[in-house]
Amino acid sequence: xxxxxxxxxHRALRNRATALLQNANILHxxxxxxxxxxxxxxxxxxxxxxxYSTYTFTRRVPDPNDPATLMKEDGVAVCxxxxxxxxxxxxxxxxxxxxxxxxxxxWVLAYQKVCTDxxxxxxxxxxxxxxxxxxxxxxxxxxLDGRFKWGGRLEFFIRSPKDKTEYESLSKRKIRxxxxxTQPAPFQDKIVQEVxxxxxxxxxxxxxxxxxFAFRPGRNAHTVLRVVRRSFAGYLWYIKGDLSTVLxxxxxxMVISALMRDVRDKKxxxxxxxxxxxxxxTSRVDDGEKxxxxxxxxxxxxxxxxxEPKPDPYWLETFFGFAPEEAEIHPSxxxxxxxxxxxxxxxxxxxxxxxxxxxxxxxxxxxxxxxxNSPDGEAEQGNTSWPEFVPTSGPDKTRKIDYIRYGxxxxxxxxxxxxxxxxxxxxxxxxxxxxxxxxxxxxxxxxEHITKGIMFLDHVLCRRVVYPTLRYTATGGKIISxxxxxxxxxxxxxxxxxxxxxxKLNFLKGDRDPDPQPCFRMFHATQAHTNAQMNKLLSTxxxxxxxxDNRKKIVNFCSYIIxxxxxxxxAAKYKLRSRAKVYKIGARNLGxxxxxxxxxxxxxxxxxxxxxxxxxxxxxxxxxxLVPETDYSPFPAGWRPDHEKALLEYIRLEDxxxxxxxxxxxxxxxxxxxxxxxxxxxxxxxxxxxxxxxxSSLLSSGNSTKGEADxxxxxxxxSDDQRFMTEEDKEERIHAAQGDGYNFPAYASLEGSYDSxxxxxxxxxxxxxxxxxxxxxxxxYG
Numbered sequence: 001x002x003x004x005x006x007x008x009x010h011r012a013l014r015n016r017a018t019a020l021l022q023n024a025n026i027l028h029x030x031x032x033x034x035x036x037x038x039x040x041x042x043x044x045x046x047x048x049x050x051x052y053s054t055y056t057f058t059r060r061v062p063d064p065n066d067p068a069t070l071m072k073e074d075g076v077a078v079c080x081x082x083x084x085x086x087x088x089x090x091x092x093x094x095x096x097x098x099x100x101x102x103x104x105x106x107w108v109l110a111y112q113k114v115c116t117d118x119x120x121x122x123x124x125x126x127x128x129x130x131x132x133x134x135x136x137x138x139x140x141x142x143x144l145d146g147r148f149k150w151g152g153r154l155e156f157f158i159r160s161p162k163d164k165t166e167y168e169s170l171s172k173r174k175i176r177x178x179x180x181x182t183q184p185a186p187f188q189d190k191i192v193q194e195v196x197x198x199x200x201x202x203x204x205x206x207x208x209x210x211x212x213f214a215f216r217p218g219r220n221a222h223t224v225l226r227v228v229r230r231s232f233a234g235y236l237w238y239i240k241g242d243l244s245t246v247l248x249x250x251x252x253x254m255v256i257s258a259l260m261r262d263v264r265d266k267k268x269x270x271x272x273x274x275x276x277x278x279x280x281x282t283s284r285v286d287d288g289e290k291x292x293x294x295x296x297x298x299x300x301x302x303x304x305x306x307x308e309p310k311p312d313p314y315w316l317e318t319f320f321g322f323a324p325e326e327a328e329i330h331p332s333x334x335x336x337x338x339x340x341x342x343x344x345x346x347x348x349x350x351x352x353x354x355x356x357x358x359x360x361x362x363x364x365x366x367x368x369x370x371x372x373n374s375p376d377g378e379a380e381q382g383n384t385s386w387p388e389f390v391p392t393s394g395p396d397k398t399r400k401i402d403y404i405r406y407g408x409x410x411x412x413x414x415x416x417x418x419x420x421x422x423x424x425x426x427x428x429x430x431x432x433x434x435x436x437x438x439x440x441x442x443x444x445x446x447x448e449h450i451t452k453g454i455m456f457l458d459h460v461l462c463r464r465v466v467y468p469t470l471r472y473t474a475t476g477g478k479i480i481s482x483x484x485x486x487x488x489x490x491x492x493x494x495x496x497x498x499x500x501x502x503x504k505l506n507f508l509k510g511d512r513d514p515d516p517q518p519c520f521r522m523f524h525a526t527q528a529h530t531n532a533q534m535n536k537l538l539s540t541x542x543x544x545x546x547x548x549d550n551r552k553k554i555v556n557f558c559s560y561i562i563x564x565x566x567x568x569x570x571a572a573k574y575k576l577r578s579r580a581k582v583y584k585i586g587a588r589n590l591g592x593x594x595x596x597x598x599x600x601x602x603x604x605x606x607x608x609x610x611x612x613x614x615x616x617x618x619x620x621x622x623x624x625x626l627v628p629e630t631d632y633s634p635f636p637a638g639w640r641p642d643h644e645k646a647l648l649e650y651i652r653l654e655d656x657x658x659x660x661x662x663x664x665x666x667x668x669x670x671x672x673x674x675x676x677x678x679x680x681x682x683x684x685x686x687x688x689x690x691x692x693x694x695x696s697s698l699l700s701s702g703n704s705t706k707g708e709a710d711x712x713x714x715x716x717x718x719s720d721d722q723r724f725m726t727e728e729d730k731e732e733r734i735h736a737a738q739g740d741g742y743n744f745p746a747y748a749s750l751e752g753s754y755d756s757x758x759x760x761x762x763x764x765x766x767x768x769x770x771x772x773x774x775x776x777x778x779x780x781y782g
Contacts, residue, residue, distance in 0.1 A: 067104065067133035075109030083202040087647045090206040097265040098144070100199050107140050108133070110194035111158075114187065118160050132158070139188055143271070150278040150335040152186055153178050160187040182282050185337055193337040196271065200263070201342060207262060208345060209352035210640075214327070214407035215341030218641025221327060221457050224406050225491060225547045228461060230635040231402055233489040234371050234390045235413030237421040238454045238461070241428070241445045243351075244408035246436055247331040247344050252276045254436070255333075258347045272343070275335040314521060315537040321505045322544070324458040324497075326409040347436075348405065354431055355403040355412075362420065364399040372398040372415070387634075389466065391486040411456050421447045458497045459548060463487045493548035495557065502558075507565050516564030518572055527570070527594060528616045534562050538620050542628065552627040559621040563590065566619070570594055591618025 082100065100106065108125060111132070115123045135158035142148040142157055154167055154175070170178075205216065213219040213227075256273055263269065312320075331340040365372060370391045399416035401424065414421040425445050432438040448454055454461040466486050499514055508514040522530045541558050545551045567579040567590065574594050576582050586592045593616055621627050640648070652658050666673060672680075 066130065067137040068130070070104040070137070071108060073105055075105040078103055078105050079109070079198055079202070082199070083205075083647055084651065086202045086206040087644070088651050093262055093264060094203055095264045097199055097263065098267045101195070101267060102140070102144065104137065104140065106195050106198055107136055107191065110191045110198065111136055113194055114190045115161060117190075118187065119162060132161075135159075136191070139191065143192060144267070146270075148188075148192065148271075150189060150275050151280065152188065153183065156186065156188055158188050158191070163187065180281065180283055185335070189335055190337060192271070193275075193339050196268065197338055197342065199268070200339070203262060204342065204346055204349075205644075208349055209356060211352050211355065211403050212345060212348070212405045214405070215331075215345055218643055221324070221406065222547060223639075224404060224457060225459060226635040227404060227639070228411070228456070229489065229491050229547065230387050230637070232404075232411075232413045232461070233388050233487075234400075235402065235415045236450055237414040237416075237418055238448050238450065239410075239412040239414070239421055239425055239428075239445055240448070240454060240456065241410045241412075241440070242408065243348070243410065243432070243436075243438065243440075244329045245438065246348065247329050247408045249331075249333055250347060250436070255343055255347060258350065259343070272336065272339070275339070276333060278335055280334060313533065313536075315533045315540070318505060318537055319540050319544075322498075322501045322541070326406050326457055329408065344408075348408075350435060351410075351431070352403075352405060358424065358427070359401055359403065362399060362401045362416075362424070364416075366396050366398045368396045369398040372400050388489040389486055390489075406457065409456075411454070418447065455494060455497070458494050460490075460492050460494050462490050462492070464490050490549050491547065492550045493545050493554040495550075495554060498554060498557065502561055508561055514561065516561050516568060518568035519565045520569065520572075522566075522569060523573060527590070530566060530569070531590060531617050531619060534566060535617060535620050538562065542621065546631045549630055551630045552624050555621055555627045556624040559619065563619050563622065566590060587618065589618030589620075589622045591616050 078100075086094075108128065111128070112123050112125065139148070139157040148157070201217075208216065213221075213224050252273065255276060256269060259272065260269060331344045333340045333343060336343060363372075397416060399420060401415070401420070402413045404411050412421075412424065414424065425442065425447065428445065429440045432440050450461065450463045464487065466488050499508070499511065502508045502514070506517060507519065508516050519530075522533065525533075538555070538559055542551075542555050545554050548554060564579065567582045567586075570582050570586065570590070571577060571579055574582075576585070576594070582590070582594065586594050665671075
């Protein structure tokens with residue numbers, strides 16, 4: 001049946017082809033003689049000829065009005081080029097940024113990032129619709145023409161993909177509420193902010209001081225703690241200052257003047273100035289309207305839309321409550337949005353530069369001191385393998401200061417008399433008054449000694465004295481000598497601050513004897529879900545206290561509080577009366593089910609019985625031995641983030657001088673590049689029929705020097721007359737090798753002859769090696 005249908009279809013196609021040939025006369029006699037036959041031997045018209053004869057193909061002409069034609073490059077490639085250019089010339093004043101503002105690739109990349117934040121899912125560039133690209137192009141043109149206004153409420157050039165509101169049909173009451181109440185930042189404002197951030201961030205990241213660590217890529221609070229452990233061990237006096245009022249807002253003129261030190265583009269400056277000066281509507285709904293709205297007694301849970309991002313889980317929201325004081329304030333200036341942290345760092349960078357000059361000014365080395373006794377101040381302090389340890393020194397110490405800033409909080413270490421710290425504090429107060437109009441006093445910049453403990457980022461910096469091995473007398477057991485050999489900087493997590501944060505989150509009450517409180521927020525969640533949430537919280541806290549000396553102790557305390565809170569919750573939920581009964585049924589880590597669940601399918605019970613699935617995960621770190629050790633990995637001097645190291649390395653390798661220096665270094669030290677080494681292996685195989693296996697076996701032999709010599713140029717001649725070869729003989733060798741169809745190695749074309757790289761004296765050694773291999777192998781390879 002199937003074969004009959006195929007034959008009938010072929011006959012129908014043949015009849016159709018014959019009719020087309022007779023009516024249209026599309027094939028000429030010349031084409032029949034010069035081209036492929038349109039009719040095969042059996043008289044059938046080929047299907048391909050039929051297809052091309054009935055359909056004419058025209059090349060698709062690109063639409064000049066399509067915005068996709070404006071994307072000449074990838075947006076990530078454009079951003080990478082900006083980073084490379086700015087790190088290559090970090091001190092150059094940037095004049096023309098409007099060209100980057102015109103690049104439609106950056107606008108598409110910004111649209112993708114903002115859509116990801118809005119919808120919670122990544123949007124590929126191929127999935128962006130043409131209407132969205134047209135609206136995005138209209139937004140770009142409005143920004144370039146000066147028609148864009150920050151904080152638009154009803155008129156938009158582009159709208160969020162999840163915004164389905166029909167603004168034309170809104171009532172007057174809803175329109176009034178939109179115009180007079182606090183609303184989230186418009187979608188188009190976020191796109192413009194993202195574009196400006198992509199343009200300005202590489203410019204200033206190449207210029208920022210290495211002493212600032214907040215609101216910068218690749219730097220965080222852990223970096224600050226590691227820098228303190230690495231470089232602040234020898235300081236005796238500390239000045240801790242709070243300049244966080246600068247992050248709340250600054251005068252527009254100060255921000256613009258700080259911005260114009262490195263950027264002189266009028267379009268970009270005007271955009272940022274308009275974002276700072278445009279008023280932000282922050283009024284709320286009237287109390288009368290709040291009273292009218294009655295909360296339903298039984299509210300149904302709202303189901304999230306498919307494109308709506310999920311809220312932060314409970315464990316992440318709880319961990320955000322543990323944020324230290326230095327990281328709580330996040331700047332938000334006008335309509336700048338994500339640009340605000342960058343602008344705050346631009347303004348405070350002047351303070352960083354001023355402090356760097358003071359570090360050089362205060363440095364006075366002392367030859368009798370054990371650390372920092374070099375005149376240039378660049379020598380490493382004490383023991384580089386143990387930077388936290390500082391040996392005991394005499395009364396005359398080197399005078400030196402160091403500085404670090406995290407957001408609006410600064411920490412200054414002073415080695416020397418307290419008078420130096422008082423002088424520096426006075427100068428700092430004057431500088432902040434003149435530059436930022438910030439009124440500071442001695443109380444806001446306290447001077448504290450290291451023995452009292454310095455609190456920074458919820459970690460305490462203190463000093464411990466290291467004693468030698470104690471010696472006791474034979475009778476009384478008294479210590480003969482109590483003189484310490486040095487001091488050790490200790491960075492420990494503050495237990496008092498941890499208790500304070502738990503109390504703020506309602507996990508416990510009391511100070512001296514903290515008592516865990518039930519976590520009623522998870523009352524309606526299952527035991528498995530509750531344990532999973534708390535395990536994620538504990539894992540995050542273990543990572544936060546990674547560099548604390550008392551990591552085991554502080555994490556074990558956090559686990560005790562969370563475990564006690566859940567035990568009280570389960571006691572109230574399952575009516576078990578006490579925590580002891582909860583621990584008896586659910587075990588120490590609360591990993592056993594406290595109550596049999598109803599309605600479970602038999603398949604689940606079978607899988608559980610076979611051990612293929614786990615019912616409930618027990619809490620982590622219930623014992624101190626399970627907590628990981630403190631991370632004491634060494635922190636290198638002059639540390640930089642990975643992306644900056646990659647940029648600097650790429651710029652260095654791109655420079656022609658670097659390649660020339662490497663070549664000269666290879667010639668001076670007599671080394672071989674990998675390319676030359678491979679060429680040498682191939683040349684030996686070609687001339688003397690030595691396989692790579694024999695070469696590797698020779699290298700693995702006892703004498704490494706002889707192995708290297710054996711890998712050099714080879715010859716079948718056993719005489720030592722080759723060392724007296726003339727230049728003509730060498731050229732004949734090269735021509736003979738090239739005549740055999742082999743290209744001579746690259747190192748033979750270097751300046752001079754090849755014996756400048758590989759002396760001819762090793763040829764005789766090579767011939768002896770071939771003799772040892774055996775002539776039978778040479779004959780077999782010809």
